[in-house]
Amino acid sequence: MKAAISTYPKFAVVGHPNKGKSSIVASLAQDDTVQISDTPGTTTKKRSFPFKVDGKILYELFDTPGFQRARKVLAWLEQHDVSANKKHEVVQQFINQHKNDPQFNDEIELLEPIMEGAGIIYVVDGSRPYGEEYEAEMEILRWTGQPSMALINHIDETDYSEEWKRALGHYFRMVRTYNPMSANIKDHISILESMAQLKEEWISPVKASIKLFENYQERMLQKSSEVIAKLVYVSVSVVEKLPIPSDEASDEEKKKIEDNYKNRLRRLEEDTQKKIEDIWNHEHLRKQQPLLPFKGMDLFSEESASIFGLTRKELLVTAATSGAITGAGIDLLFAGHTLLLGAAAGAVVGTVGAYFGFNELSEVKILGKTLGKHYLQMGPMENRNFPYILLGRAIWHTVQVAKRSHAKRGVVNLAMDSSFKERWLDESLRKSLENYHKKFRSGKELEAEVLNEYGKLIQKILEGLIGNEGSLKQLPDTH
Amino acid sequence: MNLRSYLDLYSLLQEDTSTPEERRAFGLSHVTVKDKPIEQLLAWMEEHRYQLKKPLLSEAFSSTLYSVSLTLVAIAFVLGLLSGIGLLSYNGHEPVNVIYFMSMVIFVPLFTMTLTLFSMLRANSVQSLLVHISPAFWMERLLQLLPHKTQEDLKNLKVNPLLANWIVIKRSQVIALAFSFGLLCALLGMVATKDIAFAWSTTLHVTPEGFHSFLSTLAFPWRDFFPWAVPSVELIEQSQYFRLGDKLSEEMVSNASKLGEWWKFLAFATLFYAIILRFLLYLLSSVGLKRAIRRSFLSLEGAKKLLSDMNEPIISTHAKQNEAVFRQTESLYSNVADSLDASYDLVLGWAIPKEQLTVISESMKVIAPRHYEVGGANTLEEDNEVIHLSHGEILLFVKAWEPPTMDFIDFLEALTKYVDKIVVYPVGTMQEQYRPREKEIDVWARKLSTLNHKKVWLKR
């Protein structure tokens, strides 16, 4: 036995079948792949969930199958009764002797990590009454001689925790309540703190892990805000182009570019959502949500018509190009840098797009004739409400993902709560956001710093909604 | 750190396939550059440069930049030479007015250098108008309208605007230098090959003394070292030229050989104002460009991510491997009893204490001679005793909410050997008036189907 290797703390989550062991592990390890179901016996093998920092394990959690033949195991142990200081050796003997006995598969799976030094986290369901049949299990755990605590989970609304606490108090020094489905970061950390108390030498490594875990959460927020900032910037500034053969655009061509543009925006949103889900370790999230709307974007009623009504907010412009404007020929250094020339042309197109309808743009088309190819262009987004709609949706999505328990396996409906807008957006925030949106719309190259500041602003919003005091509840699953 | 390393990093970041783990390992293993983001980026680039596909983008860019610059420098030099020759040519009617040449080598440079200084200050703003009016910018623009092959990659290259501004500023200085050299060469060449009669003339009322003090002010950098390169009052008087009147032209003719002395002043003025000052500005722009490159490093697409990957610990909390997907068996138990009989030979309660068991029986209106608790806190021997005295039809109450364990199945299996029929009846909690939930009964049904014994019935 090389005991020196595994000096980091280990914890085995054990208990009766179907009492939420895997749910607790999924929540503590933020792992949404753990198999969780309401059928007892879902977990059949012990599984390790190491908390790793740069490849180094700081502590390790184990999910285990539930006890199946506790009385038989206890009977065996009691037949080999010895003095208290030898009891754990008897447990080891039991494991050694029954290694290949399928009868005790589950017990051995769950006892092994404990005998290798794991602290015990005994999980019970406090929403169901206590029963004497639990005593055999607790007795076996006592035989292992490992430090232990009990966690009361509430699978249901009913509450029997008082009788549970009385019973558990006889076996465990520490009895805590933890709900894997609704726990927030504060609860999470508080449980880790209790786990640290199991053994004196675990206190400092677990405390260190808690610190790192808090930073990790902080970084998730930061990364999310960066991703969202980028989404809004790109969506507002993105330009969709469609080459057309003549200087006159047909209705199909207009429809086509409009569709392309909308799809592009939707795809951007989709990709961002995926990134956010990955950041929060919800890679397997299943969700339902309404598509990004393009009608009735009258969030602030300042511009009440929909953006795609073909008049003022018609962004469909015909512009013209040739190698002279976009190719490398014009400029090696300044590709991507709005050129004086480009800026001037952009300004013309922009104002025309904003103040006149589609037909009035023929001026630009004539310019195209002399310069070469024609194309239809849509974007940057002129609608003032669009960035708020997009941002609101992104924030809502992020909050829901961030708050979502990793133990949930259902489909979440992300339809936005109608009161949500008032909760994140007030007039002063809108003013500060508008400054950025204006820059995004301008079509000019953005300084990296500006996007950074915008991201910081979003991070503040997210912190207000997700942090410990964050007021939003996680959404229930739909079935 | 130079433009080349900037571009190499740019292309590396675009093609990079390194994993966050590799990046973090790099960050951890390069302790000397820790907390110095730019040094970290440089170190990372040095270590990964070999991955870049040849020809390097930076080489293509530099060579294009170099050849464009060279062309521009040559053009500027020729322009300088030609305008110098033009300014110094004696057209046969009038002597060469030094004022023209002076403005070309003193006032125009001073003015453009002031503009350059302004554009340096403003270079950080994304679009500096001053940069756009730079001759280098436009000459380059024109050059590139001429058809020539450019690398595909260069087409998509996005240089940071700040950097682009500084590149233009720096190159404008080189071009201006070339132009000034052209002027100087023209001056020296003309002086060597021709006899030029210099004169000065102005409509303004300037006395020769006044003009002299003005010139010696202009000559302040060299007048103490090379006094002969400052025109004397006498020379100035002799070379003043009026369009109308012939008195002075005679005097000029008699002093013709002296008038050539002007060239020394002009040469020094060119050297100082158009060349040395410009060169200082060039040095300044080099420094500016260096700093711009430094700053641009951090705003390169992907650089921030690379740095954070290097510097932030990788935290992972999830399991090593994925778990096999759990498949729920759908089989529903067919041995179902819809109703209870009025009496049984024995009523058992799995982990249900005896007092509670009798209460349940009563509430179900079931009569039985005996009630026993099995499982629960019983020992296995106690259970065995109950099994041995069992016979006939048994009603077995179980707590619906507790999952059926293998312990229970073992017991059930043993019991079947002694009895004719077992009705397993899952009951809810007392608070629920012993009514079980559908879902809970399903769990029991599934478990019983693993045993699948014809004597075992499920009451639902």
Ligand SMILES: Nc1nc2c(ncn2[C@@H]2O[C@H](COP(=O)(O)OP(=O)(O)OP(=O)(O)O)[C@@H](O)[C@H]2O)c(=O)[nH]1
């Ligand atoms: N509402 C609610 N349901 C919970 C909670 N904890 C667990 N559950 C549900 O209880 C059921 C069992 O959860 P699991 O985590 O699979 O339980 P387990 O102890 O790992 O079960 P086995 O692996 O079969 O021993 C699942 O349907 C969970 O969704 C909780 O806190 N609240």
Ligand SMILES: [Mg+2]
């Ligand atoms: Mg499980």
